[in-house]
Amino acid sequence: MKYFGLMILCLLMSCFFHAETIHADEESKDRMALYKKTSVITDIPWEYLAAIDQYERQVHDDPEDGRITAIQVDPMFWTGTAGEMPAHLFPTGWGSDGNGDGNVQIENDEDLLWSLGNYIKSYGTTEEDIKIALWNYYKRDLTVQTIMNTAEVFKKFQTVQLTNRDFPLPKQANYSFRSTWGDARGFGGRRVHEGTDIFANYGVPVKSTTYGVIEMKGWNKFGGWRIGIRDIYNIYHYYAHLQNFAEDVKVGDIVQPGDVIGAVGASGYGPPGTSGKFPPHLHYGMYQDNGKNEWSFDPYPFLRKWERMAK
Structure with missing residues (x-):
């Protein structure tokens, strides 16, 4: 009876995750359809519109019911009172009717993307033009860089549904780790440990856990x-604490x-x-950006999850 109950539980969990996957796939299809439709009528490549939406998803709450973006x-900006847009092009703001219903609604996805595309297009459609338009809106270099990099990832893989993850070391490697986030460290003054140490032998390959862009490479006196x-x-x-870098890996690589x-x-x-100065290991840290500042958080639970997925 106990075994039968366990089977039922596993079946229910399998159905739940299957339904979640279907929902995510359908949502991604709806988003892609809207990005590509807007791209056709604004001449802004869809991956930039998708990257802006992806960035906004991380700095705001989840989309309201009924919204795609x-x-x-x-x-x-929407009403024209910011005083920082091309005034001769948008004298009353860049909010405009994108779905042809005669209304200009700041909560409507089609109106938003149409207006956003036209705002960017007022600067031009080259990569540099888009960067300038984004900077004039967000006024933050890291935000612009993040959006531009995300656009490159979307362009390469031709989808926004990029949810796969991997453990940073090969599953057959001899390694060990525990939760060390927040532990005290002494080198360079008193500070806390902002990551998880994964101990392994010299030369064990280190892998990317995620889709992304290499933003930094080189020497740091701590790392x-x-x-x-x-x-x-x-x-x-x-x-x-790497021994070396993989051949030809460089900043900007996807x-x-x-x-x-x-x-x-x-x-x-x-x-x-x-x-x-210490046993060989990989220090793995994760830092979240919310559009204003960045902070570290404990990667240990994620590493354990990715480890199980890899095995």
Whole structure:
């Protein structure tokens, strides 16, 4: 009887996750259809519209019921009172009717994307033009960089449904880790540990856990040889104490789960080349950006989840 109940529970859980997957797939199809429709009529490549929406999804609450996008525009831009838009092109604001119903609604997805596309197009349609338009709206370099990088990821994979993840070390490697986030550290002054240490042998391959773009590569006196990858969820993934980098890996590269980016080492705690001050391990950190500031959070639960998925 107990076994039968367990089977029923597993079946119900399987049905739940299957339904969740179907819902996510349908939502992605609806989003893609709207992005591509708007792209055709505004000449702004769909991946930029998708990347803006993806960024907004991370800095605002979930979209309201009945909405496809999460974009929330500055009402002053919408009505023309901000004083920072091309006034000769949008004398009364850049809010306009995108679905032809005769209304201009700030909560309507088609009106929003149509208006957003036209606002960007007022600067031009090249990559540099789009960057300038985004900076004039967001006034933040990291935001612009994140959106542009996410657009490149969407363009390469031709979808916004990028949910796969991977554990950063091969499943057959000899490794161990526990929760070390928040522990005290002494080198360079008193500070807390902003990550999880995964101990393994020198040279064990280190893999990207996510889809994203390499934002940082090089030496840091605390982290040694390290790589930073920003994913499509405004999360910065920090891989430190590497022995070396994978061949030809460079800043700006697009990566996906499983791509090898380096190898486990013991570099750091000193000037470039310092190594061996601690056992070899990968320091893995995660930092969330909310559009205003960035903070670290505990990666341990995610690593355990990805470890189970990998095995």
